[in-house]
Amino acid sequence: MKNLDSVFAAYMAAWAIFFVYYVTIARRAAALRQDIERLKNSVTRGK
Amino acid sequence: MSLLPNAAVLLGKELRTEFRSRELLTTTVVFILIVLVLFSFTFTPTSDESRRFGPGLLWLAFLFAASLMLQPCFLREQQNDTLSALRLSVSDPFAIFLAKLAANTLFLLLTELLLLPFFALMYNVPVVPVLHWIIMVLFLGSLGISIVGTALSAISAQARMRELLLPLLMLPLLTPVLAASMEVTKGLFDRAPFVQWKGVGFLAVFDLVFLTALWLFGEYLLEE
Amino acid sequence: MGKNIVAAVCVFVLLGAAAYASFFIAPTDAKQGLIYRILFLHVASAWTGLTAFFICFVANLLYVWRRQPRWDWLGVSGGEVGLAFTTVVLVTGPIWAHPVWGIWWTWDARLTSTFVLWLLYASYLLLRTLIEEPDRRALLSALFGIFAFLDVPLVFGSIRWWRTQHPQPVVMGGPGSGLDPTMYKVLFFSWFAMLALMTLLLRQRYRLEAMRGEFETAQQEMETA
Numbered sequence: 316m317k318n319l320d321s322v323f324a325a326y327m328a329a330w331a332i333f334f335v336y337y338v339t340i341a342r343r344a345a346a347l348r349q350d351i352e353r354l355k356n357s358v359t360r361g362k
Numbered sequence: 363m364s365l366l367p368n369a370a371v372l373l374g375k376e377l378r379t380e381f382r383s384r385e386l387l388t389t390t391v392v393f394i395l396i397v398l399v400l401f402s403f404t405f406t407p408t409s410d411e412s413r414r415f416g417p418g419l420l421w422l423a424f425l426f427a428a429s430l431m432l433q434p435c436f437l438r439e440q441q442n443d444t445l446s447a448l449r450l451s452v453s454d455p456f457a458i459f460l461a462k463l464a465a466n467t468l469f470l471l472l473t474e475l476l477l478l479p480f481f482a483l484m485y486n487v488p489v490v491p492v493l494h495w496i497i498m499v500l501f502l503g504s505l506g507i508s509i510v511g512t513a514l515s516a517i518s519a520q521a522r523m524r525e526l527l528l529p530l531l532m533l534p535l536l537t538p539v540l541a542a543s544m545e546v547t548k549g550l551f552d553r554a555p556f557v558q559w560k561g562v563g564f565l566a567v568f569d570l571v572f573l574t575a576l577w578l579f580g581e582y583l584l585e586e
Numbered sequence: 587m588g589k590n591i592v593a594a595v596c597v598f599v600l601l602g603a604a605a606y607a608s609f610f611i612a613p614t615d616a617k618q619g620l621i622y623r624i625l626f627l628h629v630a631s632a633w634t635g636l637t638a639f640f641i642c643f644v645a646n647l648l649y650v651w652r653r654q655p656r657w658d659w660l661g662v663s664g665g666e667v668g669l670a671f672t673t674v675v676l677v678t679g680p681i682w683a684h685p686v687w688g689i690w691w692t693w694d695a696r697l698t699s700t701f702v703l704w705l706l707y708a709s710y711l712l713l714r715t716l717i718e719e720p721d722r723r724a725l726l727s728a729l730f731g732i733f734a735f736l737d738v739p740l741v742f743g744s745i746r747w748w749r750t751q752h753p754q755p756v757v758m759g760g761p762g763s764g765l766d767p768t769m770y771k772v773l774f775f776s777w778f779a780m781l782a783l784m785t786l787l788l789r790q791r792y793r794l795e796a797m798r799g800e801f802e803t804a805q806q807e808m809e810t811a
Contacts, residue, residue, distance in 0.1 A: 318621040318685045325624045325681040326605065329631065329674045336670045337787065344794045351801055358808065513733065517726045521716040531713065531730060534705040535737050538744035545748045560747065568740055575736055579729055582650055 365460070368452045372461030380469065390431045390473045397423040398481060412485035417547035420481060421540050425507065428470055429529035432511040435462055436519040445584065455581040459512060463576075466508040467501070474500050492550045495557055499550070502565040503543035509572045510535050516583040538568055593789075597782045604630075604772075604779035612772040624682045625769075630776035631674040632700065634784050636738075638668030639707065641788070643735035646728035655799050658724035661731060663791035665710050667784055672704045695746045702741050706734045720802050 380386055401419045405411055439445040448458055478496070482489040489496060511532055518528040546561035608626040615622040642664030649657035679697050680690040691697070710731055717723035765773070 318619060321621055321681055321685045322623055325627055325678045328677050328681065329627055332670060332674050332677065333783065333787070336667075337790065340787075340790050340794055344790075344797065347794065347797055347801060351797070351804075354801070354804060354808070510733070514730070517713070517730055520722060520726060521713065522718075523716055527713065527716060530709050534702055534709055535733060537702050538737065538740040541744040541748045564740075564744060564747070571736060571740070572733070575733060579650065579732065582725060582729060585725065 364452075365454050365457050368454065368457035369460040369464070372448075372452070372457060373464050376461055376465035377468070380465070386431060386434065387469060387473060390427050390469070391476055393430065394423050394427045394473060394477050395480065397426060398477070398484060402484065407485050409486045412487050413548070413551045413553070416481070416485050416487055417544045417551060418540075420547065421503065421544045424470070424474060424503070425533065425536060425540060426529075427473065428466075428504075428507045428511055429532050431469065431473075432466060432508075432515045432532075433518075433525060433528055435466065435512055435515040437515070437524065440519050446586065449584060455584050456577050458584065459576055459580045463505075463508045463512040466512055467505050470504040470508060471500060474504065487551050489551075492555045495550050495555075496547070499543055499546045499562065499565070502562065502569060503539055505569045506539040506565060506572065507532075507536060509569060509576060510539075513572070513576050513580070513583060539565065542568070593786060597779075597786050600779040600782050604776040607772045607775055612769050613766055618686060621682060621685050624678055626773055626776040628675060628678040628682060629773060630780045631671045631678070632696075633777050634780040635668045635671035635675060635703075637781065638664045638671060638784055638788070639703075639735060639738070640664075642668060642707075642710075642731055646731040646735075649724055649728045650732070653721075653725075655720075655724065656796070658728065659792050659795035659799060660788075661724075661728060662711070662714060662795055663788050665707050665731065666791055667787045669704065669707045669711065670787065671780070671784065672700060672707070675700050676704060693749065695742075695749055698749055699742045699745045702745070703738060706737065706741075710734055720799070 398419075401423070404419075405415055436445070439448060449455060452458060475497070478489055481487065511528075514528060514531045514535070518524040518531060521527055542561045542564045546558045546565070549556050549558040549561075604626070608623050612623065612626065614620075642661050645657045645661035645664055648654075649661060676697070679700070683692050684690050710727060713730055714723055714727045717726055
């Protein structure tokens with residue numbers, strides 16, 4: 316079947332984009348959770 | 363309704379400020395001249411080629427010039443801390459926008475009209491037979507550019523990197539104006555000139571939509 | 587946590603079903619053969635992107651009206667997720683065009699409009715990074731977001747009217763080419779699956795923004811204390 320590789324490439328590219336985007340959200344959330352921990356620690360230390 | 367008299371007073375102030383120094387007008391005119399010369403390097407400016415590429419390049423030059431010219435619009439108020447005074451002086455904040463966009467449209471139109479003879483000479487395009495129609499499309503296009511540009515200038519004045527931000531925000535928003543104005547101008551520069559009324563109507567709709575949006579949301583743009 | 591996994595699995599199942607339908611249920615196209623099946627991915631992504639931008643628009647309006655932070659959170663989520671889907675449209679477009687026309691990019695009406703759409707919302711997100719104060723950022727980006735969405739029909743209209751005068755390759759086939767009824771069904775099912783994915787991504791992004799909002803408030807309270 317001609318062009319099967321193009322169709323495949325399209326689907327792979329699309330899923331890659333969604334996956335990468337999902338991963339960036341997860342990464343940012345993890346970094347934020349670290350910052351929150353740091354903030355909490357500085358509050359408890361201050362008390 | 364005190365909106366129009368207030369706007370008129372503020373418009374007078376804007377015009378007086380500019381005509382005292384004329385720095386905005388002169389720098390904008392020189393800028394567009396430079397752009398027109400640079401454009402001549404990009405293609406062979408024979409009469410036919412100029413009729414094809416001329417309108418697009420002309421409007422592109424106007425768009426770039428506007429994105430620079432509109433920077434000081436609200437920035438000036440911020441730097442001199444006159445924005446709160448302005449807001450207190452009028453009951454309807456839309457008057458401030460009306461005055462500024464009227465002034466900006468006027469300045470843009472003035473620069474464009476000053477440059478039109480240069481463009482006609484440099485690119486061998488006959489402008490005089492269709493002059494009144496050209497003024498009409500220049501007005502409608504400049505009005506659209508001013509409405510959007512004035513609103514976005516209020517936003518960019520409150521952000522970082524504002525010199526780069528204003529063009530970044532303005533240019534994508536104004537692609538419909540570029541497309542429509544260019545087409546109407548192309549029709550007017552044609553060997554058998556005609557008015558593309560679809561384009562004129564579209565520009566009028568664009569101007570109306572964004573003027574209404576500015577009227578509805580303008581006061582929030584000026585919030586402290 | 588459990589609910590998240592169930593939701594994600596449901597979305598994957600739906601997407602898998604849509605892909606299956608695109609390959610095996612939709613009939614063959616006489617002119618383009620196999621390659622046209624990208625349509626189900628390309629067009630469904632485009633519609634989903636616009637849906638996300640519409641959600642962003644409504645959230646922007648609600649923020650300007652109500653000033654509640656959660657509308658700002660929903661707005662940026664809609665903008666970002668919409669941009670992701672629009673990126674997929676811009677990537678699958680050339681992958682479709684190249685085997686059919688031999689060129690990677692065609693300035694056809696839909697691709698050009700989609701590119702401008704992408705730039706509009708990239709600017710929206712960029713604007714947000716350039717304003718530090720959270721309330722100011724929320725208000726100004728909401729206002730720009732409203733202007734941007736109002737511009738969308740004007741962009742598509744003007745490009746369709748005036749950028750398609752010259753004969754040029756059209757990615758999705760000219761106005762004459764209609765779709766088989768089965769193709770329509772598969773397309774709508776693909777769109778439905780994409781909307782499920784959009785909802786999943788929106789929820790994750792919203793949660794991130796909500797967490798960030800509360801962090802910033804806590805930070806501010808600490809500084810003033």
